[in-house]
Amino acid sequence: MSASPTPPSAHQADLPPGIGAQAGRAHDDAQWGAFAAADSAAEFCSSWLSLQCAQVADARTGMLLLEQSSGTFVPAAVWPSEQTDVTYLAAAAQQCLRERRGLLLREHPGALAIVAYPIELDDQLQGAIVLDVAERADDALQRVLRQLHWGVGWIETLFLRRQNSDQQQTLQRARAALDVLAVAAEQARLEPLAMAVVNDLASRFACDRVSLGVDRQGRARLLAISHSAFFEKKSQFVTALENAMDEALDQRRSVAFPPADDNASGIAIAHRDFAAARTACSVVLNSRGIGVGVLTFERDDGQPFSSEEISTFEAVSALLGPVLDDRLELHRWLAGRLVDLLRDWSSHLKDPRRPGFRVALALAAVLTIGVFALDGDYRVSARAVVEGEVQRAVVAPFDGFLHEAPVRAGFVVKQGQTLASLDDRDLLVERQRWLSEREQHQGRYRDALAKHERANANVSLAQMQEAESQLALVDEKLTRANIVAPFDGIIVSGDLSQLLGSPLEQGKQLFELAPLDAYRVILKVEDRDIRDVHAGQKGTLVLTGLTGEALDFEVHNVSMAEAEDGKNVFRVEARLARSDLKLRPGMEGVGKIKVGEQTYAWIWTHRLTDWLRMQAWTWLP
Template identity: 45%
Template sequence: MSEPDRGRAANADPPLQLHVVPAEPSTSPHWRGLLDAGNEAAFGSTWLALQCSRIAGVAAGLLLIRPVHSDAQCLSLTWPARDIQVSDLSRLAEQAFAERRVVVAPGRVGPEASPAQHVALIVALPLGATTPIAAAAIALTTTAGVSAVAPETVAEQLRWGAGWLETLPWARRAKDLSLDVARAASCLDLLATVGAQPRLPEAGISIVNELATRLRCDRVSMGVVKRNGTVRLQAMSHSASFKHESHLADSIENAMDEAVEQSRCVAYPLLPVMEYAVHIAHQALAEGSKTVGATTMSVVLNGNHGEPIGALTFERHRAEPFTADTLQLAEAIAALLGPQIGLQLRANRWVAGRLIDRLRDGADALFGPRRPGFKLAAIAVAALALTAAFAHGEHRITAKSVLEAELQRAAIAPFDGYIRTVPVRAGDTVQSGDLLVALEDRDLVLDRLKWRAERDKLLQRHREALAKHDRNNLVLLEPQIRQAESQLELANEKLVRARILAPFDGIVVSGDLSQMLGSPVEKGKILFEIAPLDAYRLIVQVDERDVRYVAVGQSGTVALAGQPGNLLPLTLSKITPVTVAEEGRNSFRIEARLSEPGLHLRPGMEGVAKIETGRRSLVWIWMHPVFDWLHLAAWKYLP
């Protein structure tokens, strides 16, 4: 360490010594009373006595504590506790509380209805930092109209002590919060107990056993509301089984019915919050089982418009009647368990029971005060049903359709040969006499020249024989000449047929030989198919279930896929007894004529046709497929 550092260390202040002296507990009974007070009245009385003892010359004192609820009365406490005249004290305290200021005025204090009352100086002021929570009035004895203590000193002392009173709302809130936390914990534990059981009987036993332990009850019972509105006992604490026909079960069910019918908690003896509640069945249950108190409450299913679905009955067989706190805890538990129990009730019901519930819910929505949208929808459905029952419409059968040419000609190969020229292909429009395909004709030309030369040679020989009058030669040459002429005509005909021409105006619907130039073709092979442009027929594929409604001469319309906005009228011309299996269904082939064929129609176009079969009721039109299916299913499966 350097010299400067040593110098600074030597001149530094010595360390402070901390002396801890244990505090002596206060021996004043008033201070001890503040700490041990169990309620607001005891706390306020002790606080007032403490303040009056610390102020000299106090003749009397009054403390008004504002209630938690606005509709309750103020708590009025006096010092000394004996009967004294406090009308002036109360009046000035209320004035100070209302005006929120210190009020100093003379008044009379002393025993009530006694001539010993005397005039004192009363100091009244509100107590509270921001919002007054109480008001105090202190009466000071006077001598010749002057008190021994100044009013300002009294007010200062009361303000210093007001901090104790300001803790009262927080104490109330802490107490309420602790009760709420305890109730919430109990409710959540019970909810977990119910959720752990898959069925209602096991869940009911777990609930009543847990409630009997938590609420210190000798017996807890749970019942559920039946369809006739009465309650049936479901579970009883500490009992695996019980007899429904026993007197005890009947008494408990009567008590539950009593609570459910009133839709409120009922107890015997009645609690202050149960004013005007009918408790005859509870009294009978209590007297029959020698209980000091019994209570029952309805468990409300929130998802079912608040209707009761069950009840819980609590019994105590000792001198420990139910309190308001116990009742509030039981109500909180019932409100939380109600929806869960309702869900398990619905889950355990059969299909018929669930159907009845759905019908009841629908009736409540239809005739109840709520759900206006549901009512409007029901009215609309009813109006639609009435309209469908009495109104009639056109029954139309919908079916697939395809357009075909009414007349179709095939261009075939007239003889074995080779393709030379193909000026058209499928889809081209041709006129009558246009060349479709030309076959190779060089061999045919040579063959024609051959037979022409043969014919000329035979004719020359015939003329020579005729000039020589050679009858034998003439007889031999005439057949040879006819044969040569026939072969020549055949060669000419083949040359003509080597050029295949269009037989009429139309469109080439099939055939494409543009990639087969020079390829050989056999006699009779179809080279092209031609259809006219103004003669079509529509093939409608009607389902076998609808063919019974179809007849020749019926009309309808068709919308082709290539022209969906152009509806073409049609008339049925022929019903062929031939079925076609397609997509797992059988359909009949029905021919129809187009009344107004368009200019842009082409064979092979597909669309959807609607055939009008006559006017029927709308209900029959919409429902007859369902009825047909039901009839067939009944015939198939019924013995």
């Protein structure tokens, strides 16, 4: 890229031609050399503005404005010297920044002209350059604007370099912070985490010592020192170090001694006393806006910490703070967590911006008082099953074979309905035999009477009476061979439909029959609640099959205990208040016996209290 020749200045015009040209080239080379060798942004801007003004003939004054903070533009360079008054160029600079375009301003013909050109990068306004040049034609002024447009590219290069440098530094800080976070995440407990972090930071940033302290009730307490397994907590060194950490915690900012930047450093009195001939820097570890710890870096060679290093320390602390807070929370005992919770509640209660918290706390207090002061119905819950009040067993009347069984469990039967019948063919044959014998003995009895053989008559009479008794027994068996229902009811158990033709022994239970209008409830109360249950108490029963209706009952009897499902339960018999319901024996549900009134706190905690008492009695000597 080549530049247009620089016009000779006024003092060069008085020199001989050869000497003037050589002086101009020397001056031009000096400006380009300064531009190429610029180490800082200020030197770069100053040399660049000098070159731009040298490229424009009859340029009197030049000013370069750059953005210092959001919306604030300040002079980055002034030509021909820093003492030049450029206040009269302010109006043109403001207009150029406002309109964001090149401007040519003249007050009146023959006066000086002002040329202004904006500096933009990625559609973002970064500044402007303003030159005071001699009056010239419009074409010449347009060439000045083009020259400025060409030269602005160097300033944009400066911004790109600066942006790239900032991104590289940010990337390096992020990489270091993530590496330290990975080291911390490998440790599950607080002490190993603290030791691993300080050792890693000391080696990573070439520090002679790195210390980690945590906030304990507003004061910093030393937790770990790099490459030191133990330290004396009450030593003078530890006290001075904790004072330096407190200084950073109180200011909620990083503190370095010697300070890297006078404008950015906070109060460092404790750091000065602690560091002495060394250098020290403390950064605060924050979690949810609260300082939870402090990292202190030390060097014995006296080399101050740079702003870039302090920024890296702050990036590390930003990621490490929440991890440290989490480990601190896990490390605290219940009492410490309770104290923190009460402290938070106290601050919320005093905060006028939290009226809802006050209302919620008041409601919780009222509820707590109500739980301990108000009484409620204490009821003992137990599993319940419905049984028939009377359950009749139907048994086999004599030994025989099953002929017919038309009903089985679950059938509703009427009084006199056949439940089962036995095979009566053998009985009919036996009846005929006994009828024949009776007729024979009766004929012998008559012959003996006719012959007046009194002894034979008595024997025949006895044999005839025996035959009649056997005949009556057979008739009775024939009558009982057809087993019928003694009353209206439901078959609770028994199914003989698969046993037709099989032999039956006398007295074998065939069915269980229960009435349809008389039921009782069996409550299975656990032994820990049986002390409160006695006859005469009332309660309510809800069955699984009738969840929409609650049935009232009254306790009738407390029976003996029995083992069921590994628990000791008592059978409590109760009578239902109603008998017109569509109940079935065997229906189950949950019954609650009304015992009396107790406070809600006792009702909800008495089982736990009883269990604790039992455990204490078991384990105490």
